[in-house]
Amino acid sequence: MLHLIPASLHRQLYRVAYWLRSKWLRLRGGEVHGCSIIARDDAGRVLLVRHSYGTGRWAFPGGGMRRGEDALAAACREFAEELGCAVTDPVHLATVEEEFHGARNVAHIFTGLIDGEPVPDGxxxxxxxxxxxxxxxxxxxPNVRRRLALLETKAG
Structure with missing residues (x-):
């Protein structure tokens, strides 16, 4: 259904929702749960994305988890929704706690080889x-280098 909204309007709505969520989290605090995937290609390069909202910095793909959702299922769902491809044999690297707009973000980090050509959803x-x-x-x-260190630790 959301694909019926023009992409430019959808990007604006993401920016508004991101701003509102950040304000809400600063007021409320608490805990949120998220996931991200360090997707690698055959050459060992890592995939970074730019979101249409937030700081515009390069980051790993991922997002929030639904209540009761398995972390791996959430990471794979987010990756497929955002990039139209998958990751083969994903491996859980770590679960980290980070500050996110005044709340505690429990982030589940995975890695795997990309399967397909990533195409941003626009x-x-x-x-x-x-x-x-x-x-x-x-x-x-900032969290990209910290998360890459997890990959290096796992490989070493």
């Missing part, structure tokens, strides 16, 4: 590119 995700882990763009979200 609504929530406006750009998606692969980067070598040692050559990330300067405007990368």
């Amino acid at each position: 609504r929530e995700i406006v750009d998606a590119r692969f980067f070598a882990p040692d050559n990330l763009p300067s405007d990368t979200a």
Whole structure:
């Protein structure tokens, strides 16, 4: 049903919803649950995305979990919704706690090889590119390097 909304309007609605949610979380605090995937290609590069809302910095794809939703199922759902492809043999790297707009974000981090060509949905995700882990763009979200360290720890 949401695909019936023009993409430009949908992006505006994401920005408004993000702003409202950030204000609500600052007032309420509490805990939110999210997930993200460090998707790699055959060359070892990692996939980063730019959201249509927030800071506009490069980040890993992912999002919020529905109440009672399994973390892996949520990560795979978010990835498919945002990029139209999948990740093969996802592996759970860690569960971390981070501050998110005044609330505690419990983030489940997964990794796997990308299966297909990522195509941004043009609504929530406006750009998606692969980067070598040692050559990330300067405007990368702070948690990207912390999460990449989890991948290096798991590999080592």
